[in-house]
Amino acid sequence: MGTHNTSRRTVLKGAGAAGVAGLAGCLGGGDDDGNGDVDGADELGEQFPEIHFLVPTAGVNAFRNELATMVAENWEEIGFEVNLEELEFGAHVDQAVVQQDFDASLLGWGGTPERIDPHTFIFDMHHSSTTGEGGRNTPGYENPEYDELAELQVTQVDEDERQQTVYEAQEIIARDQPRTYVANEGGFHPYASSRVENVEAGLGEGFNSFWNMISVTPTESDTVRFGYPSEIISLNPMQDLATPDRQFVRLIYDQLYRIGPDGMPTPWLAVDEPEIEDDGMVYTVEVRDDMTFHDGEDLTIDDVEFTYEMYADSPTYGSLVENISEIDTSGNEITFHLDEPFAPFTANVLGQVYIFPEHIWGDVEPDDLADFEDENWVGSGPFQFQDWERQEELQLSAFDDHFETPNADTFIRIPGADVSQLVGDLEAGQLDMLGAVPQPAAIERVRDDDDLDMEEFAAVGYAKIAYNMRRDHLDDVNVRRALSYGVPKEDWVELVRDGMGTVTHTTISEAVEFWHNPDVEQFDEDLDAARAELAEGGYGWDDDGMLHYGADQ
């Protein structure tokens, strides 16, 4: 920082003019940040502790790694001392989510379709009951006023009432800034326009969307070859599945409802919307009677009932259905009685439970569910399992007896070592589409290639910086708000991400129009505002521009 600022500050202090609006220079930082009206504490206490900032390596995520550097520079300019620690993914999750050993942590939060319902964002990520090790409330945010709203929205079956509650909850989160919500990352997924058509980049998932995989149509052959930068771990729907695995399991297995292209649950094996009675305590669903499994056996209401009972016994997914106290069936109708109202029931339970054939899974012990090997993975979905060799390819074929037959006869998923190698395969004609966002240089090449094209998609998940509120120095809302003002959201999206994505200030993506509150308090990059927050919190700066507690703090 320039001596110019220091001397101006000294003069002001000498004149006893602390806090005189419009006169005080910008303290503790750059020379050209405009005229702030900031001053700090008159008497300084201890220096503010160093911020231990966990960030991904460039190998894990080049974009976010760049963001971390930009953020750290700004924070240092405001007067913080920052210790940047770059970590591989597993180590990062372990330290930030399990051990909770961090001050700030830059991680993403994935926006899978079942998270389009606001429950995960509003409740799981911010309610005080989820602050434990491995819980999703990584900042340790606890606010009784907020908890009430998070609990209330679960019980509101009326969507408009629930929307109001979700709006209010977002306002509180924006005010308290347990995290900086940086940007819904979105991006481009490339495909070979000369070889496939009817691609649909779905909300939050791009080409990984279910709707894309059944609609994409090969024009030169009957096969679509889909590249993805990691391997499928398992197709057993009862294992703890990672997101890429689930994206294929759901092609083979059906649910009663699927999350539609608009993000809302739409009837699938169900004939119609569920009939909801008793203030959201009873859900009745009529199931289609024209379904068969891939091995030719009929899919009956008994299979549906069996499935929900099997889930209840599953050590992995039991919690998904634990709110169901009783199930009964009549004709082709199944009725679920709940212990307590659960507003996201259709999206998050009926839309997530895969229907299994009782004749194959009926005798499996609950503890063996996750290890059970049904080598043909018999479901009732629009694609059936054909063959699979790890690291090489997973082959699916269209199931002609389904009411929604896919447009490609064969769908092959090819795992790649990394995205740039996959883009090379796309250019060489060995792949038809990718479920991954290329690096900016590769995006240019795709743009210039006549055979290739890209589809843009909006994200539901986002990049975020969590602040560990269990630490004294980050428990102060002024500090967190100041740190949030130090995040160059706009520059990151426009310059680093080449325009891919949308800056966000709240936990719910603007792509999810119904639940997104557009009027929350905004935190754009503004170092003066950051200093003003700190000054208001009673902090001050020494002659080197380093941040200190005020003497009376």
Place this chain on the structure above:
Amino acid sequence: MGLREFVIRRVLQLIVTFWAFFTILFVLFRMMPGDPTSMFILDGMTPEQREQRIAELGLDQPLYVQYVEYARQLLTGDFGQSFIYRDPVMDIIVVRFMNTIVLMATALFFAYVIGITFGALMGWWRDSKFERGGIVVALIARSSPEFWVGIVLLSVFVYWLGWFPSSGMRTTGGELGGGFIARYGSVDFLRHLFLPALTGAIVYLATPTLLMRSTMLDVLNADFIEIKKAEGLPERTVLYKHAARNSILPVVTVAAIATGAAMGGSVVIETVFNWPGMGREMVRAVNNNDYPVAMAAFFLMGSVVIIMNFVADLAYVYLDPRVEYE
């Protein structure tokens, strides 16, 4: 000390080396931050599920218990079960390991056949343009990183000329699995093998070439070569039968060691060409804290290095009776 004692002592050393190697691997992997459940946490695994999974994997046991258990498994030829895939490690790595061996063996075979031939000729025609040019080419090849050579070959033969496929081990959509011949015997496979194997061959070519050349120069200065020439033997016979054969010894030793080193290089080549081999599996396993697979992969690749060193020692003794057993 006789040959017998030498071999016995060398075998004992081998066993100790393996034990130390295995122990270091175990300690290193258990010191790595994170655990195999990390990659699922953001996908919605609850803390209770996580605890349960860790207990299932035996990771809540004290380290020495895990160590003894893993040593026991290894001694019975069992690498355990993958934490992530939940399949036996053996099933996962046998095919990958074969794919890597086929790739690297092809690369090394060509590197050594070509390298030894060129090196011998360079030594024979010393101070010629051929020798000077050869040295420059070899040095350039030796200084080129594997990924760079791979990318250059991709640009020329795939993107520009379109002669070869860009990645993988076979054309997609066919029948999967199959026996050895079905996997490695087809024209389609050879077309996929060509570029990655060529990448390896180029990178590994320099060592045998330069080494062969310099030992040739030594041997050619030796008196017996002059004698052979004076005996009126044809040049070819002197070159191949006497000079080259005597120069090849250090190259054989280096070849054995290079085989081990090439296992490490396979990681890069497999990534550039998306070759479904051990190197890629190893990277995945390390990133996901899949200890059993990662340790088995390192163990196998390390074993190749250790065994090839052992073979090099024995080969040296066998090939050159002048070597003393110490």
